[in-house]
Amino acid sequence: xxGSAVPTTAAAIANAVRAGxxxxxxxxxxxxxxxxxxxxEVHAFNEVLHDHARATAAEVDxxxxxxxxxxxxxxxxxxxKDNLCTRGIATTCSSxxxxxWRPPYDATVVQLLAGAGAVAVGKTNLDEFAMGSSTExxxxxxxxxxxxxxxxxxxxxxxxxxxxxxxxxxxSLGSDTGGSIRQPASFCGVVGVKPTYGAVSRYGLVAxxxxxxxxxxxxxxVEDSALILDVIAGHDPRDSTSIPEALxxxxxxxxxxxxxxxxxxxxxxxxxxxxxxxTARVQAAAEAFEAAGAKVGEASVPAVTYGLSxxxxxxxxxxxxxxxxxxxxxxxxxxxxxxxxxxxxxWTTAEMMAATRTAGFGAEVKRRIMLGTxxxxxxxxxxxxxxxxxxxxxxxxxxxxxYEQFDLLLSPTAPSTAFGLGDVSDxxxxxxxxxxxxxxxxxxHPAMSVPFGTADGLPIGVQIxxxxxxxxxxxxxxxxxxxxxxxxAPTWEVAR
Amino acid sequence: xxxxxxxxxITSPTTGDQWELVVGxxxxxxxxxxxxxxxxxxxxxxxEPNTNVCPVCLGLPGSLPVLNHQVVELAMRIGRALxxxxxxxxxxxxxxxxxDMPKDYQVSQYDKPTNVEGFLDLPDGFRVGIERAxxxxxxxxxxxxxxxxxxxxxxxxxxxxxxxxxxxVPLVEIVGKPDIRTSEHAKAxxxxxxxxLLAIGASDAKMEEGSMRADANVxxxxxxxxxxxxxxxxxxxxxxxxxxxxxxxxxxxxxxLESGExxxxxxxxWDEEGGRTRPGRSKEDADDYRYFQEPDLVPLDPSAEWxxxxxxxxxxxxxxRRSLLAQAAAVDPxxxxxxxxxxxxxxxxxxIEAGGDAGRVLNHIExxxxxxxxxxxxxxxxxxxxxxxxxxxxxxxxxxxxxxEMVASGNDPATIAAAxxxxxxxxxxxxxxxxxxxxxxxxxxxKYVGADDKGRKKLSGxxxxxxxxxxxxxxxxxxxxxxxxxxxxxx
Numbered sequence: 003x004x005g006s007a008v009p010t011t012a013a014a015i016a017n018a019v020r021a022g023x024x025x026x027x028x029x030x031x032x033x034x035x036x037x038x039x040x041x042x043e044v045h046a047f048n049e050v051l052h053d054h055a056r057a058t059a060a061e062v063d064x065x066x067x068x069x070x071x072x073x074x075x076x077x078x079x080x081x082x083k084d085n086l087c088t089r090g091i092a093t094t095c096s097s098x099x100x101x102x103w104r105p106p107y108d109a110t111v112v113q114l115l116a117g118a119g120a121v122a123v124g125k126t127n128l129d130e131f132a133m134g135s136s137t138e139x140x141x142x143x144x145x146x147x148x149x150x151x152x153x154x155x156x157x158x159x160x161x162x163x164x165x166x167x168x169x170x171x172x173x174s175l176g177s178d179t180g181g182s183i184r185q186p187a188s189f190c191g192v193v194g195v196k197p198t199y200g201a202v203s204r205y206g207l208v209a210x211x212x213x214x215x216x217x218x219x220x221x222x223x224v225e226d227s228a229l230i231l232d233v234i235a236g237h238d239p240r241d242s243t244s245i246p247e248a249l250x251x252x253x254x255x256x257x258x259x260x261x262x263x264x265x266x267x268x269x270x271x272x273x274x275x276x277x278x279x280x281t282a283r284v285q286a287a288a289e290a291f292e293a294a295g296a297k298v299g300e301a302s303v304p305a306v307t308y309g310l311s312x313x314x315x316x317x318x319x320x321x322x323x324x325x326x327x328x329x330x331x332x333x334x335x336x337x338x339x340x341x342x343x344x345x346x347x348x349w350t351t352a353e354m355m356a357a358t359r360t361a362g363f364g365a366e367v368k369r370r371i372m373l374g375t376x377x378x379x380x381x382x383x384x385x386x387x388x389x390x391x392x393x394x395x396x397x398x399x400x401x402x403x404x405y406e407q408f409d410l411l412l413s414p415t416a417p418s419t420a421f422g423l424g425d426v427s428d429x430x431x432x433x434x435x436x437x438x439x440x441x442x443x444x445x446x447h448p449a450m451s452v453p454f455g456t457a458d459g460l461p462i463g464v465q466i467x468x469x470x471x472x473x474x475x476x477x478x479x480x481x482x483x484x485x486x487x488x489x490x491a492p493t494w495e496v497a498r
Numbered sequence: 499x500x501x502x503x504x505x506x507x508i509t510s511p512t513t514g515d516q517w518e519l520v521v522g523x524x525x526x527x528x529x530x531x532x533x534x535x536x537x538x539x540x541x542x543x544x545x546e547p548n549t550n551v552c553p554v555c556l557g558l559p560g561s562l563p564v565l566n567h568q569v570v571e572l573a574m575r576i577g578r579a580l581x582x583x584x585x586x587x588x589x590x591x592x593x594x595x596x597x598d599m600p601k602d603y604q605v606s607q608y609d610k611p612t613n614v615e616g617f618l619d620l621p622d623g624f625r626v627g628i629e630r631a632x633x634x635x636x637x638x639x640x641x642x643x644x645x646x647x648x649x650x651x652x653x654x655x656x657x658x659x660x661x662x663x664x665x666x667v668p669l670v671e672i673v674g675k676p677d678i679r680t681s682e683h684a685k686a687x688x689x690x691x692x693x694x695l696l697a698i699g700a701s702d703a704k705m706e707e708g709s710m711r712a713d714a715n716v717x718x719x720x721x722x723x724x725x726x727x728x729x730x731x732x733x734x735x736x737x738x739x740x741x742x743x744x745x746x747x748x749x750x751x752x753x754x755l756e757s758g759e760x761x762x763x764x765x766x767x768w769d770e771e772g773g774r775t776r777p778g779r780s781k782e783d784a785d786d787y788r789y790f791q792e793p794d795l796v797p798l799d800p801s802a803e804w805x806x807x808x809x810x811x812x813x814x815x816x817x818x819r820r821s822l823l824a825q826a827a828a829v830d831p832x833x834x835x836x837x838x839x840x841x842x843x844x845x846x847x848x849x850i851e852a853g854g855d856a857g858r859v860l861n862h863i864e865x866x867x868x869x870x871x872x873x874x875x876x877x878x879x880x881x882x883x884x885x886x887x888x889x890x891x892x893x894x895x896x897x898x899x900x901x902x903e904m905v906a907s908g909n910d911p912a913t914i915a916a917a918x919x920x921x922x923x924x925x926x927x928x929x930x931x932x933x934x935x936x937x938x939x940x941x942x943x944x945k946y947v948g949a950d951d952k953g954r955k956k957l958s959g960x961x962x963x964x965x966x967x968x969x970x971x972x973x974x975x976x977x978x979x980x981x982x983x984x985x986x987x988x989x
Contacts (some may be wrong), residue, residue, distance in 0.1 A: 063878075080732045086560075087559065106553060107553050107558075205560065205562050240564060240794050242794060242795050320793055321792075322788075325604050326602035327600065328599065329595060329597070331597045352595065379788060383788075383790075
C-alpha cells in the first residue's frame with residue numbers, strides 16, 4: 003500500500019487504516035518525515051519515538067492484516083505531553099530533576115490510546131512541571147510557534163499544541179491546570195479541550211495541582227478532538243477523583259448544531275486587559291452562533307475576576323506538596339557534592355535534598371513552591387489558602403447561576419495573540435495570560451478553545467465553556483464555529 | 499523510685515513538694531488488612547526489603563492513591579469499640595521532608611477524623627477519654643549503617659538504607675486525652691487497648707514488632723495548677739519501657755522545675771539501655787506541617803447502615819467480659835482481668851454456671867491454667883473438679899494434679915482421681931500425723947503458741963510443710979490448719 007495518499011486528520015487516518023487503504027507504518031513514516039524535516043525549527047519534542055512508533059504501527063498493520071480491528075484510532079500518530087507517564091520511555095516534565103527517569107508504568111490515557119490503535123510518536127516539551135504560559139520555562143529549551151517561529155506557542159502544553167500546528171501529528175495530548183491546553187491552542191491555531199474535572203483519569207499524569215489538572219486533546223479539527231476524548235474519557239478505578247459515570251459520547255451529536263441553544267458572552271472577560279482584536283473575534287463567534295440559530299446574550303459571572311488570585315494560591319499550594327517527592331532519594335537527579343565538604347563529614351540527607359532541589363528545579367517552579375509553601379503556612383493559611391478556597395466556591399456558584407440562563411458560555415481564550423519569545427519576563431504579566439481560562443479549572447467545568455480567525459497573521463481562539471459533563475453540547479457549538487471559519491491547515495503538510 | 503501516694507501524687511524526695519503527673523497517650527496501630535492503604539501491595543511484616551512496593555506506595559510521579567475499603571472498616575471498628583462517634587471525614591496531607599516518606603508528605607486525617615470523642619475503661623474502673631482515632635499511612639523504615647561502634651545511630655552513620663515495605667501500611671492513631679495520672683494507668687491503658695484491638699481483629703498489636711507504638715505526652719504540675727509544658731516521649735517498645743520512660747520523665751521534669759528551670763516543649767526519645775529520655779527535635783525547629791485537604795482522595799462519609807453493621811459485628815469487648823464474669827463470680831472486675839486477658843473468661847463463666855464454686859474456679863484459672871489447651875477444657879469437668887475439692891474428696895494439691903491431667907487428656911476429674919488413687923484422707927489419720935509433728939518439734943510449737951496472730955500465720959507454714967512432707971502432698975492444707983487451730987485452743 004506504500005505510496006498511497008496519507009490522510010491528514012485522525013478520523014480519516016483511522017478510517018483508511020481500518021479499511022486497509024493505507025498502512026499505519028506509512029502514516030507514521032510520513033509524519034516522522036515531517037518531524038525530521040522541521041523539528042529543529044520548532045522544538046516541539048523532548049523525545050521523538052521513531053522506533054517505538056514504527057514498531058507500534060507495524061503491530062497495528064498486523065492486526066488489520068489478520069482481519070482484526072485495531073480500534074477507533076487505528077494508526078493515528080499522537081504526540082504526548084512529557085508529563086504523561088510512558089512505560090520505559092523517559093518522562094521528564096521538562097525538568098532537570100526528572101531527566102532520564104523512565105516510569106515503570108503507562109498513564110491510563112496512554113493505555114487507552116494504545117488500546118484504540120493510536121501510535122505515540124513523541125513526548126512533547128512543556129513549561130517545567132506545566133508551570134508557565136509560553137513553554138519557555140523548559141529545562142531543555144523553548145518551543146517555537148510553528149505559525150511564526152519568533153513567537154511562543156503558549157503553554158504549558160506548548161509542545162503538544164505546536165506539534166499539531168506544525169503537522170507533526172494530527173492529534174496530541176496536553177494537560178490543563180489553569181489554561182495549559184486552551185491558551186497554547188489559541189496561540190497555535192488549533193483546537194484544544196479541557197474536559198470536566200474527573201472525566202479523564204489523571205492516573206499517570208505527573209501532578210502539578212491535583213484538584214485542577216485535567217488531560218485533554220489538541221487537534222486541527224473539532225471532530226478529531228471529539229474522537230480522542232471519546233477514547234480517553236471514562237471512569238478509572240485507579241483515580242479516586244474519576245467521575246463514576248461515563249461521559250456521554252461526543253462524536254454522535256457533533257453535527258447537531260446550536261439551533262435553540264442559549265449562549266452567553268461572559269462580560270467580565272471582555273473588558274480590560276483583553277486585546278480588542280481578540281474581543282472582536284469573540285463578537286464574531288457570537289454572530290456565527292446567532293446565524294446558526296442560537297440565542298446569544300450577555301452573561302455575568304462576577305467572581306471570575308478573583309479567579310487569577312485564587313488560582314495562584316491554590317495551584318502553588320498543591321504544587322508545593324506534589325513536588326516535594328523530588329528529593330533525590332529514590333529517582334531522578336541527586337546532588338551529592340561531598341567534595342564540597344571536605345573535612346566536615348558527609349552531607350546530611352537534608353543537605354542532599356536541598357542541593358538536589360536547588361539544582362534540579364527552574365526559577366518558576368521554585369517561585370511557585372515558595373508561594374504555595376507560604377500560603378499553607380501556619381498563621382497564613384486562613385488569610386491565603388483558606389480564602390482562595392472560598393473564592394473557588396463563589397466562582398462555582400456564579401457559574402451555576404449563569405448556567406441557569408445559558409446552555410453555554412463564550413469568552414476569549416487568551417487576552418492576546420502569541421507574543422514573542424523573551425518578550426514577557428515579568429511573572430505577573432505572564433500569569434495574566436490565564437485570566438480567561440482559570441475560572442473553569444476552579445469550577446471543574448469543561449471548556450475548549452476553537453480557532454476563529456487571525457490578527458496580523460497570528461491565530462486567535464475563542465473559548466466555549468460548558469457546565470460539568472456538558473462536553474457534547476460544547477462540541478456541537480465548536481463544530482458550528484469550525485463550519486463558519488475553516489480550520490487552519492498545518493504549517494507543514496504531510497507528503498502525499 | 500517515684501513514690502505515688504493515694505491521690506496519685508508524687509512526693510518529691512528532695513523538697514517534699516507534691517506533684518501531679520499528667521499523661522496523654524498517642525497509640526499508633528497497624529491495621530491487620532491484607533493489602534496496604536492505597537494500593538494492592540501486601541501488608542506484610544518481615545519480608546525482604548523493598549519487595550512489597552509499587553508505583554503508588556513508592557509515590558512515583560503520576561501515581562494516585564485509592565482508599566482500601568477494609569481500612570475504613572477496621573478503623574470504624576476501632577472507633578466504635580472505643581465508644582467513639584463516626585463522623586464524615588476527609589484526608590489531609592501532612593507535609594515534611596524525610597527519606598522514609600516516599601511522597602515527602604503523609605496522608606493522614608487532620609481536622610476531620612473518622613472517629614471522635616470516645617473512652618476506654620481500665621480494669622480497675624478508671625476511665626480514659628479518647629479524643630479521636632484517625633486513619634493514616636505508615637512510613638518506610640530507615641536503617642543507619644556505620645562501620646564504627648555507633649551502629650544504628652543516625653549521627654554516626656556513613657549512609658542509610660530505606661525499606662519502603664512499610665510505606666503505605668494502614669495505621670489508626672488513637673489519641674487519648676491527658677486523663678492519666680500514673681505510669682501504672684498508662685501501662686494498663688495500652689494493655690487494655692491492645693486487648694480491644696486483638697478482640698476486634700483490627701491489629702495484631704505487637705509492640706516489639708512495631709505494629710503498635712505508644713508515644714507518651716508527659717507533663718507535671720502542682721495539684722490544681724494549669725497543665726505544665728509537655729514532652730512527647732517516643733521510641734517506647736514495650737509496656738515496661740513505657741512505665742519506666744514516664745517515671746523517668748516525670749522525675750526529670752520535677753528536678754528541672756524544682757531547680758528553678760523551665761521545661762522545653764520537645765520530642766524526647768527513650769533510651770532503653772541508658773534508662774533515660776534524650777532530646778530529639780526541639781520547639782525551635784518544630785515543623786509546620788502545612789496540612790491541607792488531600793486533593794487525590796474524596797471525602798469519606800460512611801452510611802448509618804455501615805456503622806450499624808459494624809456495631810452488630812463487634813464481639814463482646816474485654817471490659818464487658820470482665821463485668822459479666824465479675825458479676826457471676828461476685829467479685830470486683832479487676833479480680834478477673836487476667837482471666838479475660840487470657841481469654842479464659844468463657845470457661846470460667848460456664849464452669850460457674852455449671853455449679854462450680856466461683857472462688858475456686860477463678861483461682862484454678864488464674865494459677866493453674868496458664869497452659870496451652872486450657873481454653874478447650876470442658877467447663878463441666880472444671881465445675882466437677884472444684885466440687886470434689888469443696889466436698890473434701892480432693893486436696894488442693896491433688897486437684898492441681900488432676901486439673902493438669904484434665905487439660906492433657908480431656909478426661910473427667912473423677913476418672914483421673916480414681917486412676918491416680920487419690921482419696922480423701924481420713925481426719926483421724928491426719929490428726930495423728932499432726933500430733934506426731936507437734937511432738938517431734940516442741941520448740942517450734944512453743945513459738946507457735948506464744949506468737950501473735952501475724953507470727954502464728956507465718957509459723958503455721960512450718961507445720962503444714964512438715965505434714966505435706968509426711969503425706970507426700972496428699973493432705974488438705976485447710977484441714978491441717980483446722981487441726982492446728984484446735985490444738986492451739988486446747989493448749
